[in-house]
Amino acid sequence: MFRFDADLKVYVHRDAIDFRKGITGLSTIVEQALGLDPFARAVYVFRNRRADRLKLLLWERNGFWLMLRRLEADRFAWPRSEPVLELSVEQLHWLLEGIDLTAMRKHPARYYARVS
Secondary structure, three states: OOOOOOOOEEEEEEEEOOOOOOHHHHHHHHHHOOOOOOOOOEEEEEEOOOOOEEEEEEEEOOEEEEEEEEOOOOOOOOOOOOOEEEEOHHHHHHHHHOOOHHHOOOOOOOOOOOOO
16 A cells, blocks of 8 residues: 655545535545645645545645555444644555544643653
8 A cells, every 4th residue: 555745734525525526626525624724735635525536636746546446345433522633644555544533642742851
């Protein structure tokens, strides 16, 4: 499987979309529904109604990438939060692997004034 650069931003569109949409339709969703720039250094992730397919839209230098992932027997564990969710690239790879992001939690950040 390919890997995205770690500094890439990832935006997840929470609601299901019409999967007949191509690059132009998805770019319009990015601009109008998400309020983001489709030409930014970011990956935009969309799902179908059954959550067994994902589309990823990405601008790279002189053109768009449109990637489709279809699961044959499973469903993606889709995050249920605000309309636009920002993920890290690592979390995107987890999502593509089928890991439920809502079940995963990091240890809290700890700040101390001194050692002892």
